[in-house]
Amino acid sequence: MTTREAHLVGSLPGSSAAEAMGMALDILGPFLHSLPDGETGEHRNWILSIVEQLRAHPDLELQREGDWSDYDKTPRFRVRRGHRLFGATLDLGHVASVRETFPVFEKLRTAAGREGDLAFQQGVPSDLDLAMFSFGPLGALRHRRAFTEATLVEVRAVATLTGPSTLFQVEMPAELVLLARAPAPARPPLARLLARGLTQLAAGAPPGTRFAVHLCLGDMNNRAYGTMGDVGPLVLLANALVDAWPADRPLELVHAPFAAADRPATVDPDFYAPLGQIRLPAGVRFAAGFVHEAQTLGDQRRIRTIIEGHPGRPVVIASACGLGRRTDEAARVVLERTAELCAD
Numbered sequence: 222m223t224t225r226e227a228h229l230v231g232s233l234p235g236s237s238a239a240e241a242m243g244m245a246l247d248i249l250g251p252f253l254h255s256l257p258d259g260e261t262g263e264h265r266n267w268i269l270s271i272v273e274q275l276r277a278h279p280d281l282e283l284q285r286e287g288d289w290s291d292y293d294k295t296p297r298f299r300v301r302r303g304h305r306l307f308g309a310t311l312d313l314g315h316v317a318s319v320r321e322t323f324p325v326f327e328k329l330r331t332a333a334g335r336e337g338d339l340a341f342q343q344g345v346p347s348d349l350d351l352a353m354f355s356f357g358p359l360g361a362l363r364h365r366r367a368f369t370e371a372t373l374v375e376v377r378a379v380a381t382l383t384g385p386s387t388l389f390q391v392e393m394p395a396e397l398v399l400l401a402r403a404p405a406p407a408r409p410p411l412a413r414l415l416a417r418g419l420t421q422l423a424a425g426a427p428p429g430t431r432f433a434v435h436l437c438l439g440d441m442n443n444r445a446y447g448t449m450g451d452v453g454p455l456v457l458l459a460n461a462l463v464d465a466w467p468a469d470r471p472l473e474l475v476h477a478p479f480a481a482a483d484r485p486a487t488v489d490p491d492f493y494a495p496l497g498q499i500r501l502p503a504g505v506r507f508a509a510g511f512v513h514e515a516q517t518l519g520d521q522r523r524i525r526t527i528i529e530g531h532p533g534r535p536v537v538i539a540s541a542c543g544l545g546r547r548t549d550e551a552a553r554v555v556l557e558r559t560a561e562l563c564a565d
Contacts, residue, residue, distance in 0.1 A: 308368065376426050431470075
């Protein structure tokens with residue numbers, strides 16, 4: 222009997238969308254409410270391809286070279302003297318990708334007999350994250366608006382291609398890492414500020430647009446961007462998002478990371494204690510990102526029990542981030558473990 226749901230964060234193992242989605246449906250089909258296209262090919266490394274294409278943008282120039290080998294070794298851009306950056310000149314690549322992968326999704330969904338209840342899931346990097354990874358923290362303050370405009374154009378275009386049932390998952394590692402690094406007294410106002418920026422992005426989408434939020438600690442090269450001493454920062458951010466979220470753009474799921482890239486989640490109950498303060502409405506599903514290939518099933522059952530003891534309801538089972546930066550073997554282990562944790 223299916224007792225819990227599963228959530229796939231984004232990238233999946235496989236050389237093509239058909240292979241990635243087919244594998245996910247074979248292993249997790251009964252537990253899924255939405256299915257991403259696997260973000261294969263150039264999309265496997267999240268926003269790397271988006272930032273790299275800025276090298277050819279006529280209004281930008283490279284300020285600092287980077288090879289993406291670590292978080293402090295990424296390219297950094299600036300606007301050319303006498304130029305301005307507008308959202309209309311940015312192509313984030315989602316629309317072209319969806320044109321190719323959505324027909325594959327529809328075919329697989331029909332073959333699985335899930336036409337009525339399996340949604341297409343589209344990942345959307347937050348506008349702040351796009352601006353920060355392109356321009357750095359100070360540049361992001363000046364140029365975030367262009368990424369907001371470009372993101373909203375692509376959300377509308379993807380919805381036109383895929384229909385109103387699409388679930389848009391907003392991905393926000395920079396926000397959670399910034400909050401985790403802030404001094405404890407500064408975290409509550411900072412959480413409200415960060416949440417306000419994201420909810421303004423949601424408010425710019427068409428009414429009725431369905432959203433999920435993926436809180437993240439980063440996963441470049443399967444290494445985390447930041448860590449948490451306990452889950453207090455993610456609780457603050459999740460609560461601030463729920464409080465400010467526009468009512469006519471449904472927030473259906475909040476995903477929280479408990480593992481961190483190559484580091485499995487801890488079994489220490491004290492780490493999870495702040496979850497007692499999380500305020501998610503009954504209609505907002507809570508996806509717990511703790512499934513990891515380097516941890517025993519027994520430990521992960523224990524973690525599941527600890528987490529579910531705080532909101533007092535079953536959680537949606539997930540990994541901490543997408544699986545595209547793992548080996549195919551490790552990613553398959555995570556998918557199979559997710560199915561085990563959903564079914565028992």
